[in-house]
Amino acid sequence: MRILVLIIMIIAFLIGGGLSFLIKSNIDSRTKNIDYNEIAAAHKFIAKLKKEGVDLEKTEDSEIKNTLEILKNAPAKWRVTASGILGIILGLSALGMVVIAFMKKELVKKVSIAVASMAAVLWLLAPSIKAGMLSGSDPKTIALVILVSLVISSACAFVSYTMHIKKSVTN
Known part of the structure; x- marks a missing residue:
């Protein structure tokens, strides 16, 4: 069962973590003419x-x-800048969470809560910018996908560690 949870965590991380690195370039492509x-x-x-x-x-x-x-x-310049920086920090934190989850460390509990919280803050901060011709999806929509996928990944990391503890206690 723990393996299934870890697989779901990795898939969710690949989606959310990947997009969190790409949100900065998406916002930059939409704001380059401002x-x-x-x-x-x-x-x-x-x-x-x-x-x-x-x-x-x-x-x-x-x-x-x-x-x-x-x-x-x-959009406000501070929102544009903060969203890009937070996206990169979030992606790195999510990668750290996945690594810590595989290491079966207790720190994964705190990191998973921090990742889910940062994803929510990113969603709140992300500006909604009208599309240009080649600019891709709205940053607010991308931030929502990041939020959902990284919350799922965080929950799976948390559950994975809890399952590991229960297994080691019962043995």
């Missing part, structure tokens, strides 16, 4: 209009509407 200097200027322009008392929702000015559209479609 000029964050233009975004900063748009924020300043909108802040200036708000100080002047302009009602942004009722205005018919096309420049204001375009600026609001730019701000609406562009």
Whole structure:
């Protein structure tokens, strides 16, 4: 039974771990055309209009509407950066979890909880960016697949260690 759990853990890790390394390149391909200097200027322009008392929702000015559209479609730079870095850290942590699970160490309990938690944080942080022509799937969708597969992998690692302990106690 433990072998079956380990096989499921490896398959789930290959999916989630692989995607967690690829999410950074996916986000980079979607944000390469975004000029964050233009975004900063748009924020300043909108802040200036708000100080002047302009009602942004009722205005018919096309420049204001375009600026609001730019701000609406562009993800925050910190989310883009944090998602990429967290994806790489998550992939390495998941690899460590798999290795520790095969070593039958008690540390696998803590690492599996940490991996599942980081996958949830990645899903929360991942920006939802509209697709370009060749940019692939939405980063939020990829993060959801990572979350589900790494939670399954973490649960299998946890159960595998628990099965090992029960087997060694009964012998």
